Amino acid sequence: MLASLAWRNIWRQPVRTGLSLLSMALAAMLMVFIMSLQLGVYDTMKTGALRLFDGFGQFQMPDYLEDPDIEHTLINADAIAQAALQVDGVTAQSPRAGSFAILANGDISFAAAVIGVDPALEPGVTSLGSSIEQGRFLQPGDDAAIVMGIGLARNLDLELGDGVTMLGTGNNGSVAADVLTLVGIFDTGIPMLDRQFTQMPLSRFDETFGMQGNINTIVVSGENLSAILSAEPQLRAIAAQNGVAFRNWEELQPTVKQMIDLDISTSMLTYITMIVLVVFIILNTLYMSVLERTREFGGLMAMGMRPGLIGRMVWLELLFLALLGNGIGILLGSTLVTIFANVGVSFPAMAEVFAQWGVPAVVYPMLSPLSMFLAPGVIVTAIAVLGFIPFRRILRLEPVSAMAEAGT
Amino acid sequence: MMQALVTCRGLTKVFGKGELAVHALDGVDLDIHRGDFATLAGPSGSGKTTLLNMIGALDKPTSGEVTIEGTPLSTMSKAALSELRLEKIGFIFQAYNLIPVLSALENVEFVLQLQHVGAAERRERATAALHEVGLAGMESRRPSAMSGGQQQRIAVARALVSRPSIVLADEPTANLDSTTTAELMELMSRLNRDNGITFVIGTHDPRVMAHSQRHIEMIDGKIESDTND
Structure with missing residues (x-):
């Protein structure tokens, strides 16, 4: 019952829901693509540097x-x-x-x-x-x-x-x-x-x-x-x-490893910023919708629906929105990665810099479960956790004040 | 004498504090009996809605006590009050308060879902309730595709479908034209007469009062008169 109601509720304002989904899907798509590109660069960088001289592993004393x-x-x-x-x-x-x-x-x-x-x-x-x-x-x-x-x-x-x-x-x-x-x-x-x-x-x-x-x-x-x-x-x-000892790529090419680690940590800042923005945009949208529907919630409470149940319904709305938006984002991002994994992404201006690490100017993004699901997963989880904010507001509602809030 | 369905004793409700305090209810004593068809009349600000909210377990009095079927509401938790509203009280509001994303049938079924009534029985009772209020054939329509009178009929069906002890209606005809008002009042009178459903209706509409057997007049938070036809 709650799931069905929540699903219908998110389509009450199709334009607003569409825009929310679009912003989430685009952010997820972008993050899936950038992360896949990053993994592609890392892989090319590691493979390029190792193939050139060290090989993928060595036995040594x-x-x-x-x-x-x-x-x-x-x-x-x-x-x-x-x-x-x-x-x-x-x-x-x-x-x-x-x-x-x-x-x-x-x-x-x-x-x-x-x-x-x-x-x-x-x-x-x-x-x-x-x-x-x-x-x-x-x-x-x-x-x-x-x-x-x-x-x-x-x-x-x-x-x-x-x-x-x-x-x-x-x-x-x-x-x-x-x-x-x-x-x-x-x-x-x-x-x-x-x-x-x-x-x-x-x-x-x-x-x-x-x-x-x-x-x-x-x-x-x-x-x-x-x-x-x-x-x-x-x-x-x-x-x-x-x-004897076996040396893996990290031991053979510590500078490549350090560079990748540094790049990951700096790009994480970008990802976190994007994720925080998307999460707060969606939370804000839903919180506005909760405020607009306060009178309706009062009516539901008058009928005997417990505030906790109303809160769960709204939380489900948030979750559906997050899952749908990020699902679309993953689909679009994966499609984009699949296309560019064949044709490559060209960085002519970076050719010299890349060459120092054995990386060609054309980089092929690499789709992996990590690049597909990490950022969208974090967005969905963050939205699901922060959903307690509207939930808490609903728990505090009293039927009469809720019904009066919108001026009934 | 038969025990009253609802009793109100020494009910007061004060909004605000100090010089700004407003006494919405000022020592109200009232008994509602099973089968009553009562109107709670009076000008705006007389305390009709506040009293209905107290009887409906939607709000708590500043002092005094409301009992429903012998149970004092002041001793009940928030969850127990929700349960009481769900099981024993039906509400009809001026603004209908229907769920816009649900069809007429689903709106009526919703209360039964909250009561965990099985799907088949739910569908059967909700359909019967819509037939009872004259909305047969309109089960799948959304409220937005129906007139004000039809929406209020859905609200009546929703209020009745859970078989409550009492139905409270706050200005149910305020948004309706005179023909629809007459039809709705005729419907509620019939439900009271044929099925023995207890109605308490807050109104200042003389056309509504004309249908009731018991007239409770409120002024300045007090019951001014309480008469039976």
Whole structure:
């Protein structure tokens, strides 16, 4: 009875109800879309940054993250690699060894990170090869070859085919010296990577740095980051069984994580402001309607309807309005996200900034239960809770004064 | 002597305080018996509506006591007073006070819903009540699609459908033309005569008073006269 009456009551003033629904639906739609876009950007940012160099996860010795010393070699590397490939969601693995060295071209020298990678396996875990601007990426069969970032090549005044002298400290304190040929120059758009990172074949690295078949990390990857996140408990278990550590994306890219966290906290202010505005607009509308209907409530009380029942009816009106408005908003927002998830949203003015985080200028919003239901859910809950305001007013009504209030 | 359905003893109602105090009721003693068809007459401000509100358990007196079927209202909680109004009192208001989003039938059924009467019985009794007041065939119409007289008939049906002990009507014909007033009064007289329903009607309309058997005249919050035809 109450639900039916409440439903009919909200359509007494169709224009007012329509406007209330419209404002709620638009706000919910906007929030669903913006949140989906935000999640899309985060996902692209995480995936972009990780795909470029780190991969979605790495096995390392526990102290390697804090102190990436070449001597922190991974134990049971082969067993870990094989076990990781058995985990659902893991599609590729690639071993790496790394150190720092001085690279020189004639009188010019710069320090850089030198990473030994398996040219056959590395493209399965990272996408650095697709950032090659000149020349090519490392290939199976390469020996004294090296690829480096465009910034470092420029600083060293190197061109493709030039020789690079490398001097560093090998495993167990040995001297690591070599002359390599520059076969590729990559341009990731990330200045730090382009100025400080190089890759060379793992076999040559092993020889030059005296690794004796040891490596420092195993990089793993999957169809997408979510697949590795789902597989994380099993990967951590493998790491624990072998006395090593598994590093997830947050540990590998703490700055990306911090940036996302910062962005979430600032955008939350915007969301909260929008939610507060919408909630108060709707509450105000309904409170006005309660004031207008005070005489009617007095009549209902005279008939023997308890104030609590009238209050519940009005609360249901509020809830129906909130559910309907936000339902429409979710529908519109999801449709919009689905459309733009295919065509993308272009931010040409932000291209340079985005590039620093491996994010392209076209971003694809990502629909998820969180982006669909979080903001509308908060609006509905807030309205349902704050509905006690008109409810309390109704509880305090007395039949005679209520009927007299509108001048009967 | 038969026990009165309603008794009012020493009823006073004062609005405001100090020099601004208005004595709307000033020591009213009154008995209403089953089957009465009484009009409460008097000029505006004489206390008719205030007295009806006291009898109808809508308001509390400043002093004095109202009892309905032997139960003193002053001892009852707010919830119990709601229950009393629902079960024992029917109201007819000048402005009809119908629920605009409900049809004529639903308006009448609403009281029965509050009484938790089953759906089939509810529908049957509400339909019968509308037939009784001459609104057969208009069950599905909304109040806004009906004339003032028809709306007041719905209000009468709604007041009667719960089988109350007493029906209180406050200026029920104030918004009606003379033909409709005559029809409505004829209807209420018939319901009183045939079904023994007790009516107390607050009015200053002589056409309404002409239909009643008992005339209670109020002036300045006091009962000036109480006569039977």
